[in-house]
Each structure stands twice: as structure tokens, then as C-alpha cells.
Amino acid sequence: xxxxxxxxxxxxxxxxxxxxxxxxxxxxxxxxxxxxxxxxxxxxxxxxxxxxxxxxxxxxxxxxxxxxxxxxxxxxxxxxxxxxxxxxxxxxxxxxxxxxxxxxxxxxxxxxxxxxxxxxxxxxxxxxxxxxxxxxxxxxxxxxxxxxxxxxxxxxxxxxxxxxxxxxxxxxxxxxxxxxxxxxxxxxxxxxxxxxxxxxxxxxxxxxxxxxxxxxxxxxxxxxxxxxxxxxxxxxxxxxxxxxxxxxxxxxxxxxxxxxxxxxxxxxxxxxxxxxxxxxxxxxxxxxxxxxxxxxxxxxxxxxxxxxxxxxxxxxxxxxxxxxxxxxxxxxxxxxxxxxxxxxxxxxxxxxxxxxxxxxxxxxxxxxxxxxxxxxxxxxxxxxxxxxxxxxxxxxxxxxxxxxxxxxxxxxxxxxxxxxxxxxxxxxxxxxxxxxxxxxxxxxxxx
Numbered sequence: 001x002x003x004x005x006x007x008x009x010x011x012x013x014x015x016x017x018x019x020x021x022x023x024x025x026x027x028x029x030x031x032x033x034x035x036x037x038x039x040x041x042x043x044x045x046x047x048x049x050x051x052x053x054x055x056x057x058x059x060x061x062x063x064x065x066x067x068x069x070x071x072x073x074x075x076x077x078x079x080x081x082x083x084x085x086x087x088x089x090x091x092x093x094x095x096x097x098x099x100x101x102x103x104x105x106x107x108x109x110x111x112x113x114x115x116x117x118x119x120x121x122x123x124x125x126x127x128x129x130x131x132x133x134x135x136x137x138x139x140x141x142x143x144x145x146x147x148x149x150x151x152x153x154x155x156x157x158x159x160x161x162x163x164x165x166x167x168x169x170x171x172x173x174x175x176x177x178x179x180x181x182x183x184x185x186x187x188x189x190x191x192x193x194x195x196x197x198x199x200x201x202x203x204x205x206x207x208x209x210x211x212x213x214x215x216x217x218x219x220x221x222x223x224x225x226x227x228x229x230x231x232x233x234x235x236x237x238x239x240x241x242x243x244x245x246x247x248x249x250x251x252x253x254x255x256x257x258x259x260x261x262x263x264x265x266x267x268x269x270x271x272x273x274x275x276x277x278x279x280x281x282x283x284x285x286x287x288x289x290x291x292x293x294x295x296x297x298x299x300x301x302x303x304x305x306x307x308x309x310x311x312x313x314x315x316x317x318x319x320x321x322x323x324x325x326x327x328x329x330x331x332x333x334x335x336x337x338x339x340x341x342x343x344x345x346x347x348x349x350x351x352x353x354x355x356x357x358x359x360x361x362x363x364x365x366x367x368x369x370x371x372x373x374x375x376x377x378x379x380x381x382x383x384x385x386x387x388x389x390x391x392x393x394x395x396x397x398x399x400x401x402x403x404x405x406x407x408x409x410x411x412x413x414x415x416x417x418x419x420x421x422x423x424x425x426x427x428x429x430x431x432x433x434x435x436x437x438x439x440x441x442x443x444x445x446x447x
Contacts, residue, residue: 018067019076020103023122026083026093038275039080039101040151040172042111043068043118058116059108065118071103077125078103099128112149121172123275143268143284143408152273154179158369162187163265167369171273180271180279184366187264189397192301195359198390203250210246210258218246218258221391226258234260235290236384236401241324245388261292261386261399269294269412271372276436279372280411287406293381296370296398298363306362314363314371317356319417320385320396327355358394370400375446376413378439380406383414413437418447 023041044064046057059065071078077100083093101122111117144150150168154177157166162185171177191197204210204217210226213219219226221244228234234257236243246258254263268284287293296316306315321327363371373381382403385396400414420443423431433446 015074015076016070018063018070019074020064020067020071020078022079022081024081024083024095037124038173039122041068041120041122043106043120046115046117055111055113055115055117059118061118068103068118068120069106072106075102077101078122080122080124098124100125152177155271158271159185159187163368165265165268167265167269167271169271169279173273173275177273180372183364183371185368186297186366187368189295189297189361190299190366192299192305192362194305195300195302197395198392200248200389201387201391203247204252206246206250206252206256208253209256210250210252216258218244218250228257228260229290230257232288232291233263233266234292235288236260236292237290239382239384239401239403241385242320242393242396243384243386244391245386247388247390259388261295261384261397262388263292265294265369267291267293269369271369274374277374281369281373282409282411283406284408286408287402289402289405291402293400293402293412294368294370294373296361296363296368296400298361298367298371299365300395301360301362303357303360306360312362312364314367316361316363316398318359318361318385318394318396318398319357320393322355322357323385324393361398373400374411374413374437375416375435376437376439377415377435377442378437379413379415380404380410381412381414383417416446420445420447423447 025039025041043059045059045062046055048054048056061069068078070076080098080101082096082098084096101124103120103122105121106118108116108118147153147156147168150170152170152172153168154171155169157163158169158180159167169180171179202217204219206212206216210216210218213225216226222240227240227243228236243261245261246252246256250256252258267287270282270284271279272282274280283293298314298316303317306312309315380403381400384399384401385393386399387393387396400412406412421430421432423433425431431447435442435444435446
């Protein structure tokens with residue numbers, strides 16, 4: 001962290017000095033927290049300058065700390081510059097100017113190392129151009145080692161122990177801070193009344209693990225090859241129309257690579273509050289490209305049963321068939337729009353099923369961490385339909401995979417896929433919602 005201050009020695013100045021002119025966020029202080037639009041900035045002083053970035057003494061209200069305090073009292077904004085690791089730069093970093101921020105609050109507290117530090121909350125002033133930093137790369141962000149180190153903790157585990165790894169929630173935006181409420185966490189899909197799942201499909205005859213694609217019947221459904229590679233616990237080679245995984249009637253075990261998406265959450269995820277987008281999700285771990293992140297769970301229901309529901313932004317249409325056939329502006333993933341011969345949808349017997357997905361997942365009142373993942377016009381996750389227990393594509397599982405290598409503490413996002421002017425309110429009028437993803441090619445509207 002660096003802070004640039006300004007002083008004046010003439011009688012004509014109407015400000016109290018010193019004043020902060022700019023700050024540089026480069027990960028030098030262990031207590032910093034950067035959420036792009038909203039920043040918790042650690043004051044100056046007391047840091048070990050030998051390189052381990054730890055606090056070794058209490059900070060004092062002087063120099064840069066006093067300058068930021070004066071900015072609050074006199075309404076003076078500061079410029080924010082961010083440093084990013086770069087192998088191509090001679091100094092190992094690149095710097096981006098991210099606009100004017102207002103210093104809105106300060107306080108003193110015990111830091112991670114046990115010494116008093118001053119904390120300053122900065123919020124980006126609205127009406128500026130999009131952030132130069134497309135997705136803030138928390139290169140030097142320090143992942144907490146224990147619950148006591150988590151800044152702004154409002155819930156230790158939103159999953160209530162259902163997942164193998166706890167999912168904490170943090171809030172450094174609201175005052176007073178609140179936790180995610182209004183839903184019940186569920187690890188698996190629940191089925192609504194009137195919806196009947198198909199019987200389990202026939203499985204492969206492989207033993208322990210599927211190895212040979214020439215003899216595995218599940219591999220044959222995937223084009224005579226396995227969709228995953230045995231690396232980092234299983235990674236999807238490429239996005240496909242549909243992935244056929246091994247299921248309950250297969251002879252292989254749980255360690256089979258063709259069951260990759262069925263193993264639950266394996267990365268340390270966090271739900272955190274943002275200034276404009278509500279709740280969001282990030283990972284404390286590096287996520288390699290092609291790795292499954294989580295399944296979208298909730299209540300499996302018929303789309304027509306929810307047509308009358310308004311103000312529910314947690315409905316996920318299972319539109320695998322429509323995507324395969326490029327219906328409704330959806331982008332095909334392969335040129336061959338045909339379905340396997342054993343799929344019950346090879347012939348569509350309903351015009352509504354042809355244009356509108358028959359089933360959806362409603363995560364409004366019941367769902368998992370996927371319900372908190374935001375939209376982006378340039379996402380780092382993609383949606384993949386997966387069939388494992390049965391082969392009815394209308395009822396496929398919806399799984400989110402990493403579209404690229406994702407560094408720790410970068411927000412996880414996927415494209416919600418709304419066509420503009422495609423959402424109508426109860427009054428029959430087109431609804432519009434602005435997009436705050438901050439991407440370079442942002443469409444400005446979510447729908």
C-alpha cells in the first residue's frame with residue numbers, strides 16, 4: 001500500500017492539511033480488503049519493512065492516516081491505483097488507474113497480527129467509466145487461515161455443515177452488516193409435486209473405474225471418448241451439448257473420472273457482499289480451467305407452474321435442448337444438433353417444449369451456493385448440462401465449470417443468458433435490469 005498526500009503553505013488555502021491525493025493498492029498490508037467498488041484500506045505505519053508484510057507495532061493518527069481522516073471531514077475524493085502481477089513487466093507489476101473514490105468512514109481495530117490499525121472504507125464515486133481493472137486480481141490477497149481471521153464474518157457456514165467444506169459469508173458493505181437470509185440451504189435437487197424423475201438408466205459394465213473408452217457404454221454416449229481428463233480431480237476437456245456421466249447402475253466406483261461433477265464442492269468458497277450486485281461468490285483456492293465448481297440446486301419444477309411468479313430472480317431454465325438446437329437466440333456448441341438415439345427427446349411432441357424449456361430449477365426459497373453467483377458479460381464459469389442417473393435431457397443436472405484458470409479471491413461469474421427485452425412483468429410490459437458486471441464488453445443490461 002502506498003499513499004500520496006498533499007500539503008499547502010499559503011494563506012489562501014481553505015483546507016485542513018495534510019490531504020490524501022491518491023492511494024495505491026498493491027497488497028502490502030495484510031488487513032486490506034478490496035472488493036473493486038468498495039475498499040477497506042489499512043492505514044500507514046507499524047509494518048515490518050523486511051518483506052513479510054506483517055504489522056509489528058500499533059499505528060498512529062498521523063501522516064497518511066491523518067490525511068485520509070481529513071478527506072472524510074472535508075469531502076475530498078482520492079484517486080485509486082491498483083497494482084497487478086505481470087511477468088512481462090520489468091518491475092514485475094502493471095498498474096491501473098481505477099478512478100475517484102470517496103473516503104466515507106474510518107475506525108481503529110486490532111489487526112490480524114494483534115496490533116492496532118486504522119481502517120478506512122472507500123467507495124467508488126458513481127457516474128465514472130467502467131473500472132480499468134476488469135476483474136480485480138487479488139494477487140497478494142491473504143487467504144484467512146482461521147475463522148478469527150475472516151474480515152466482516154456474518155456467518156461461519158451458510159451450508160450448515162451439508163457440504164464437506166464450510167462456506168462462510170462476509171459483509172463489509174452494509175451498516176450494520178447482515179447475513180444472507182430468506183432461503184434454506186440444500187445440497188441436492190428437490191423435486192416439486194407433479195414432477196416425476198425417469199427411472200435410472202442402464203449403466204456400463206466397467207469395474208472400479210472406467211478406463212477404456214472403446215468398451216465403456218457411457219463413453220460411447222459421449223462420442224466414444226471420456227469427457228474428462230484425470231487431472232486435478234477431473235477436468236472437462238471442453239464445453240459440450242450434454243455430458244453423460246456414469247450413474248447408479250454402472251459397475252465403476254465413486255472414484256471413476258466419469259463421475260467428476262458428482263463429488264460435491266471441493267474448493268473453499270466464500271459468499272461476500274458487494275455494493276451494487278448484492279451477494280457474490282469467490283474462491284480462496286486456485287481453480288483450474290475445466291474444473292467443476294458447483295451444481296445449481298433448488299426445487300425441480302415445471303416451467304408453466306412458475307409462469308405466474310414475479311420478482312423471482314433465482315429460476316434457472318433447463319434449456320439444454322434449446323441450446324443444442326440454437327432456439328431463441330441460444331448459441332450452439334456443436335454443429336450436430338441431433339441427440340443420441342436413446343434420448344427420449346429425439347422427437348419433440350409439444351410446440352411449447354420446442355421453444356420453451358419444460359422444466360426449471362427454482363432456487364428462491366431453497367438452493368445452494370450457486371444461487372449467489374452473479375452474472376457477467378465476460379464470465380469465468382460456463383454452464384454445462386450433465387446426465388448421470390437418467391438420460392432425459394429435459395431434466396438434466398446444471399453444473400458450473402471453470403471457463404479459465406481462476407486465481408484465488410476473484411469473483412466467480414457466469415452468463416445468465418438473457419436476451420434483451422425477453423423478460424415481462426405482471427403488467428405485460430418489458431422489464432429491464434441494469435448490468436453492473438464491469439466487463440469491457442458489458443451489454444449494460446442484464447435483460
